[in-house]
């Protein structure tokens with residue numbers, strides 16, 4: 001902003017310009033980042049942030065994508081599809097798996113297609129999860145089992161049973177976080193929003209590289225700026241121009257130097 005008004009910072013026209021720039025940011029910034037408030041299950045002040053992404057898109061439902069990390073409990077397309085309510089054949093094909101039951105090495109990031117839709121105020125994809133263990137709480141299901149793709153707040157607001165009354169065998173609705181492109185995003189040829197599950201050590205540039213997208217579009221989509229921190233087991237939206245493909249963990253090694 002200094003670039004636009006170096007010496008007349010307090011002048012009327014400059015203030016107006018600054019306001020216009022800020023307003024533009026807000027319009028382009030599509031969904032606010034959850035900023036680790038998913039940890040605070042009982043704080044109503046963060047309800048709008050934690051319960052889901054606003055239904056502010058052009059369409060009330062759309063194709064969208066999630067990322068999920070394989071682990072010993074969910075280690076093939078059938079198991080992951082069962083947990084996330086997605087088609088195993090599609091998971092296998094997007095992620096270039098040899099079959100729907102082929103074991104996936106632990107900690108592999110997978111792309112999972114889901115149908116996102118607006119449910120009153122928030123975009124979400126509903127799945128059902130049956131409690132297996134008496135240590136499971138809304139937080140543990142949302143954070144540990146679903147890896148932050150849902151939140152305790154979203155689950156508590158859509159299930160009648162209180163946190164203290166959960167019992168093994170109970171079926172819970174798990175609203176997975178997803179969103180459809182806004183008109184601004186659609187105007188920039190963005191076709192899909194992928195809900196990326198942040199993990200340890202992720203930076204904006206790392207995530208942008210994984211999907212071959214511009215870092216700034218990710219910042220804009222989440223109302224974030226470069227200097228802000230993102231936390232493990234939170235979701236950010238990655239705007240995509242094309243259908244996502246298998247996530248490559250490390251860039252292909254460079255071709256050997258020509259010998260002379």
Ligand SMILES: *[C@@H]1O[C@H](CO)[C@@H](O)[C@H](O)[C@H]1NC(C)=O
Pocket residue numbers: 044045046047048
């Ligand atoms: C949440 O959003 C609704 C509707 O936009 C608004 O009325 C309410 O004040 C918001 N709540 C908070 C805590 O921001």
Ligand SMILES: *[C@@H]1O[C@H](CO)[C@@H](O)[C@H](O)[C@H]1NC(C)=O
Pocket residue numbers: 085086087114115
């Ligand atoms: C998503 O919607 C498409 C089109 O309506 C449908 O063919 C597909 O089976 C749906 N997928 C899931 C996992 O519900």
Ligand SMILES: *[C@@H]1O[C@H](CO)[C@@H](O)[C@H](O)[C@H]1NC(C)=O
Pocket residue numbers: 096246
């Ligand atoms: C997909 O897997 C096949 C066989 O495992 C391999 O030849 C091909 O290079 C892989 N494609 C991508 C995009 O990883």
Ligand SMILES: *[C@@H]1O[C@H](CO)[C@@H](O)[C@H](O)[C@H]1NC(C)=O
Pocket residue numbers: 039143144145233
């Ligand atoms: C969230 O889940 C992850 C993965 O299981 C775990 O490592 C982490 O400690 C959990 N976070 C909290 C605050 O319990």
Ligand SMILES: *[C@@H]1O[C@H](CO)[C@@H](O)[C@H](O)[C@H]1NC(C)=O
Pocket residue numbers: 117119120126158173
């Ligand atoms: C998802 O669940 C909510 C209940 O919280 C419901 O209102 C909504 O219609 C469901 N959406 C779909 C697509 O079934």
Ligand SMILES: *[C@@H]1O[C@H](CO)[C@@H](O)[C@H](O)[C@H]1NC(C)=O
Pocket residue numbers: 160161162163164165
């Ligand atoms: C929890 O269970 C007790 C005993 O059955 C019942 O009185 C109470 O209303 C329940 N609370 C919630 C929030 O489900």
